Amino acid sequence: MDVTQENDFLDDLEELSSAQExxxxxxxxxxxxxxxKKHIQLLRLFQKLLSAQPNRLGDFDFYQSTLRMAYKQLLLGRELALNTHGGCDTCQSGDCPSSMVEEVR
Known part of the structure; x- marks a missing residue:
């Protein structure tokens, strides 16, 4: 994917607002x-998986396979849950990716 296509892809992503989109x-x-029922969990897991490989941002195939993986994990009952300890030492935020843990339901 060339730079123009990558920029178009990233612009497209900015327009998406729901899990269904x-x-x-x-x-x-x-x-x-x-x-x-699971749209929030899906988007959280998708974001968590994307953030694990920041050098792949802007890669359509990576995003597609990552979203597919997140969806399948939720179908299998694997979800992210916020840890109740109140965040990590550096940001003190419960929304910090490091404060999320995987939970099997």
């Missing part, structure tokens, strides 16, 4: 009622 954009089939 992300899934449609990346051509991923999904169960609408499941995503309606």
């Amino acid at each position: 992300f899934l449609a954009y990346f051509h991923i089939s999904y169960d609408a009622s499941f995503v309606e």
Whole structure:
């Protein structure tokens, strides 16, 4: 993907606001009622997985496979839950990615 295509892709991402829009954009089939219930968990897990490889940001195929993986993990009952300890030592925020833990339900 050249720089122009990458910039277009990143511009497209800025326009997406819901889990359903992300899934449609990346051509991923999904169960609408499941995503309606789990949309926040899906987007959190997607973001967490993306942040694990910051050098791949802007790579359509990486985003697509990462979103597909996040969706499948939720279908299997694996979710991210916020840790109740109140955040890490550096940011003191419960929204910090390091304060999230994987939980199997």
